[in-house]
Amino acid sequence: MASVILFLFLSFTLIFKVLAQQRYSNISLGSSLTPTTNSSLLSPSGLYAFGFYPQGTGYAIGVFIAGIPQKTVVWTAKRDDPPVDSNVNLLINDAGLVLEAQGQTTTVISAPQSASSASLFDSGNFVLYNSDRDIIWQSFDHPTDTLLPTQRLEAGSELVSAVSETNHSTGIFRLRMQTDGNLVQNPVETPETAPYAYWSSGTYGSGNNVTLNFDYDGRLYLLNSTGFNIRKITPGGYPTKETIFVMRIDFDGIFRLYSYNLTQNGNSSVLWSSTTNKCEPKGLCGLNSYCALNDLEPKCICLPGFASVNPGDRTAGCERNFTAESCKEDHKSIRIQEVLSTAWEDVSYSVLSLSIKGECEQACLQDCNCDAAFYEDGLCKKQKLPLRYGRRNPDESNSALIKVKSTSIRTNTDRNEPAVDKKKSDQLGRGVLIVGISVVAFGLVTLAISGILFLKYRVWAYKRISEKDHIGLKHFDRIGCRISLIKKPVSDSFDFFLQYQEVDGKEGAMGLVTSLDWLGVPVLLEQHQRIQ
Incomplete structure (x- = not known):
């Protein structure tokens, strides 16, 4: 029963693929495209286009999504060749696809047989035909950094990232479908060994003919040589109305699944990515x-x-x-x-x-x-x-x-030391500032309360000394001067000092005076004598 279901599933997948391929736009032998006029060939629905697109100071050749405002490139021909000028012609001849400029011809796509025409399907696949209308070359067999729905990544094939978002030349990261059954991400030109991988499907040993497959609903999965699904990478089942899906290894080395909304100015969103850590790709930063x-x-x-x-x-x-x-x-x-x-x-x-x-x-x-x-x-x-x-x-x-x-x-x-995250550092700084202000405010409030209590205590102490310790004032005259004497029980002990008074130019009375430092009340003791 399971084998029947699998057979039906594969049959329907093949049917849908064939139907998609049947809708195409055609250019015949001798037809040409130029960067400034008649620059591209549209697919029947107008969703994809093949032809010239701006890159750097000139133009590159490839397939891009034309149904949205941004020309999102999904395949590039001769991606490492320098951009071409505006005075070139791109045409089909027996050799395949060639560029003509100032009497010189440069091959862009070399056909294995004599080519007679070319087409762009609504799937985004650009193909060359022979005179019998057999496909002799197709872009789906030569991916650059992107897969489109119905496109496969065969065992031994790879996607290589671009240099940047605007420069689609060969970058430094790859997604390779290894012949050991493992789908792996690693830097270009490194051995297919574990120390150089920064992501893998974990399907090592699953056979030498495993393929990466991509469905219209955004489902990515691995099939072995018997057609058995050995690994589901993305769940699929995403809404497909007015939406297309694109899988790409980006220039930062991360493998992502995108959805593009065809009715909202081509807005895109990331549905899945191989990692969320942008430092994970090995080699993002150069030597040393x-x-x-x-x-x-x-x-x-x-x-x-x-x-x-x-x-x-x-x-x-x-x-x-x-x-x-x-x-x-x-x-x-x-x-x-x-x-x-x-x-x-x-x-x-x-x-x-x-x-x-x-x-x-x-x-x-x-x-x-x-x-x-x-x-x-x-x-x-x-x-x-x-x-x-x-x-x-x-x-x-x-x-x-x-x-x-x-x-x-x-x-x-x-x-x-490890760099502190700027956001966390700012938050830490604000936290320290708030704590510091709080401590200062608390100190000021405490100081104010302490001052008020101390003042009240001094008033209370003064009253207590006046009322309970019977300190009084006596007034008397000695040799024409008036001396105020503050009376205090002599049983108390204090530190003493002398106080002199001048009366009519003469030395007058002398007494021993103390200060109740803890009360701030000066006391003149009864002990005194006349100075002759």
């Missing part, structure tokens, strides 16, 4: 630099002692900002600077088992061949430049120990 997230966006940071080769191109990497002298002569001026929590490609030429990080630093300093070392879990791995595929990972315990000139040390701790 590492990727760190800043507000969820990737930022490339040079290693300490290095400077960017081209600040406008993060893939250009970094180079040393000092000239390395003779290792033995320059040994005393070289130090180690640590870069914490980073992962790198490991191409160690020597691995030592050392229990202390400092021992690893010394081992690298004393080795003229060692430019850097990775220390993790008691292992010291010596490295030579360049270092590549660096990424900041807070969960990573690896420390990169980099040889630098002493003058290029940026901190006293010799550490390159």
